[in-house]
Amino acid sequence: MRNARSGKSKKTKSTVIFVVLVCIVGLLAYSGFNGFKNVFGYRVKPFSQSINRGLDLQGGISVLEEIKGNEVDNETIERTIEMLSMRVNPEGVKETSVQREGKNRIRIEIPGEFDSKKVLDSIGKTGKLEFKGPDNKVILTGTDVENATAYLDDMGSPTIGLELKADGAKKFAEATQKFLNQPITIYMDEEVLTSPTVQSVITNGKATITGSKSLDEAKRQANIIKSGALPVTLEAVEFKTVGATLGSNALPLSMKAGAVGISLIIVFMIVYYRRPGFMASIALIIYVLLVLGTFSAVKVTLTLSGIAGFLLTVGMAVDANVLIFERIKEELRTGKSVKSSIDAGFSRALSSILDSNITTIIAAIVLYYLGSGAVKGFALTLMIGIILSIFTALTVTKTLIKLGMEMGILNNASHFGIKRG
Structure with a gap:
């Protein structure tokens, strides 16, 4: 009698936790994509406003500086470029571009910045x-x-x-x-x-x-x-505001394509894996919120290549769940209990998930340190996405699957698509 009551109490507790978790995820998703005007006196911006965008998606300022004076050697010009890069991008996460143009000119492009006085003051200051x-x-x-x-x-x-x-x-x-x-x-x-x-x-x-x-x-x-x-004197010979180089519709279309892709993945997971697929879909939504929240927190500047890197990691996050579910099904086919199969499935899938993701992280690190511009942005979003995909697969998905088992919706082999005689 006590076991029955204890089991019922545990089921009720797990159900309450699951419902609260789903409500929180729904609230975060709504605030992330729509924002709130007033939360305890604060405004919560949607991701579309809180995440920095590159010159190709939102435009910015382009300045052409000319080096004044006598002949200047290449080493001095390189030092000048380094100094200017540090001034316009001190955190190192913006997609700024500082490049030599011709013999004695330097082109500076700053996405999302439209205050001409601020930019010219920053570039022209003597340095201390x-x-x-x-x-x-x-x-x-x-x-x-x-x-x-x-x-x-x-x-x-x-x-x-x-x-x-x-x-x-x-x-x-x-x-x-x-x-x-x-x-x-x-x-x-x-x-x-x-x-x-x-x-x-x-x-x-x-x-x-x-x-x-x-x-x-x-x-x-x-x-x-x-x-x-600054080892040289600079004079601004050209200053202009540029629009989004890929057009004003590039970001909305990219977001729409991403939403459609993620929706199709969720439909596939639910149709193919059913109840476990539903849990994985919730984990995927949490993953997307974590990644976009991280982009906003660390002030990543998102370009079209960065969006491609992010969408690539969404596929890798789903791939981790597929590996886990297939391992669980293999364990169930041997006649093990659902609880033992879930524990063994996550344990067996761990090495495969880590191997595939760590090698990709290494490649992303190489791209980040050796690349520049769009390549660097792609590598940064890829690294962030992969690290968070490992976290969600091994913690969030596992927690949701165990909650489902305790609630009674994942406590039978048939719930994983396995029929036993």
């Missing part, structure tokens, strides 16, 4: 390099730096070699003694460039800075430290 201690007091400025070069040390780690002028060397010696085993942060225009920890007292004005993720990043940081400010 500062070394600050933990007490936030300035130790060195750009005028104290003699040279900075990037290289790979004996262990193959990217390193920056820093050389200071005589006055700078004296100030740095005092600072390294004072802040031994503490970080000294290097700022460019009040943006953190790097924050190395002092390993020893440096008295000769020559230091090494480690911690860069790659040699390219070390070169970029070294160029900025070396230049201290």
